[in-house]
Amino acid sequence: MNIDIYDKLTILSDSAKYDVACTSSGVDRSGKLGSMGNAAKAGICHSFSADGRCISLLKVLMTNVCIFDCKYCVNRVSNDTVRAGFTPLELAELTINFYRRNYIEGLFLSSGVIQSPNNTVEKMIKTLELLRNVYHFGGYIHVKAIPGADSQLITRLGLLADRMSINIELPSQESLTLLAPNKTKESILRPMGLISTKIQENSTDLVKFRHASKFVPAGQSTQLIVGATPDTDHKILTLTEGLYRKYRLKRVFFSAYIPVAEHSLLPSVNIKPPLLREHRLYQADWLLRFYGFEAKELLDEQHPNFNLQIDPKCNWALNHLEKFPLEINKAPYEMLLRVPGIGVIGAQRILTARRSSAIDFSGLKKMGIVLKRAQYFITCRGKIMEGLKITSDGTMRALMTDQYMLPTPYSEQLSLFNEPFLTREDVQQCLTGQT
């Protein structure tokens, strides 16, 4: 089969697009004379696609030929689709030429499993070696580790990349057995453990030998599919927390399941991807990483799923009205972070500003605090906000956040709920501090 680079790019980016991660963050590396490229710690978005997702890296598969038969995946062996593959040289040329025009921050390389996991990884290593050693490419490289490959090969791959990831995809062994018969929990967690150990070993090596090569300096990440199986938010979030703690992952990504296959074990092809549920999980993930929350504070066995009408932080606040209202001029940082409408930057600004003078409501507004939501939970110099009206309808609307970012079916759904989740007493209680 003879297909040109345009068609290859089309096929191999089309089959790579369901991988959500496209971040280029986690490593700072300055440019060198004689090489091209650098990396910025915060990551850089080079464009946004029509679905609103950031495009930072050239995200492609080495090949979409795959010997595995994971039911949820477009590239499964049993799917009748056009197959193609890049040669290492083609891919290196493409990356360099895109990078030079500032289209991208680097390469995100994944692959179907061709012949065997080892064979696949060897092909990927060849590409990265070409980029790093022949083209002297100093930009960002995110590479997928292939489950089942030898640890020696994974190690070599890791020394060439900035970030490595292995997708867990399905949050439980039962789901894996059903839908990904060629993968086991063990085959995923083993390389993940290996990477995590290597990163730690490497950081001690770097202390001993300043010029030791860096092993995935931007750390590792993973992805979980949401909505393909009956696994609850509670299960997913607890797993996420465990991954941050145990494997020191940098990021866990969630991917709303998009039906790509008709199968009796999967949701029907006609269902819409659960984008709002995915959004709630990301919000919760943020709370774990930056706001000092623990998974068990947000969900438990009795409440295993997030409320789709209200964000997890607001939900927590409404369930803990005894902790409010909070005096802005006295509250510690950890508590400021728990007020709906106050984010990390907002809380830091409050700490800074109150060093010079007491803050009132107009001051909060100037600092970018979202009073629309925060007003129900705070006092300034002992007073609640002037003219604050509490009607259950208005309050609910004020507390329901971020509808604007959501696709239309969800915003409609939001206005249709029939059970008020917040009563007038709830809010009054919260304002007066009575419990």
Next chain:
Amino acid sequence: MLDRTDVVYAYDGSFEGLMCCVFESYEQKEIPGAIRAPDVQQSLFDTAKWIESDEHKAERVFRSIPLKISLQAQELVKLGFLTCTPRKELLIYHFLRLGFKYGNKVMTMLTDDTVCTLQKAVRHLTSESQKFKGFVRFSVYGEALVAVIEPKNYVLPLLAPHFCDRFRNEEFMIYDKPHSMALIYQAQKAELITVDQLTLPDVEGTELEYRRLWKQFYKTIAIESRNNPRCRMTLMPKRYWGQMTEFEQ
């Protein structure tokens, strides 16, 4: 202070010039009601006082900022001058007055209108320049890379270190059309120069081919069932699209 406030300063539009305005105001014990750059039209009745740029005076004011306020305040003033906020001169001037009065405490006065407005303007500048680190699109002409941008703020001084580091072995130019400025980097040296007009030759061959590949990648990578143009617009407003390869017709 008993200072007059009806006086208007006119200066040459340079950063040194603005520092000299600050110098003049303290020396003459007067508070200008406006500080006018050369490109601003003067109103009928104002009889502006021309402030001559003087390297020595400018240096004295600039060097006093970290001593009397802080290094962060000096940085804020420098960045403030690159912003597109209306009457930025007066804003910077009032910020410095506050700073010379309160010292470093001024940096914590986030609820003060002057401090808050200046910081907001600087955030607008830095976030715009952060966006352009990604949105700049080079075209290859012979051996050189050329990009055109249309920013609101003067972002080139902030973009320079990033691109010079990234493309050390290249020769490139980023042309800021609305401000008629260009960053030129060749033989490992960068300079900012004034460029009034730039006409680029037609592109062909390899350049066209890579543009075609990039447009195809851009189209393919979007997931149709997640289509969300509003979200895209929030993250990448339309005003950036004009110079981006993926939106070229």
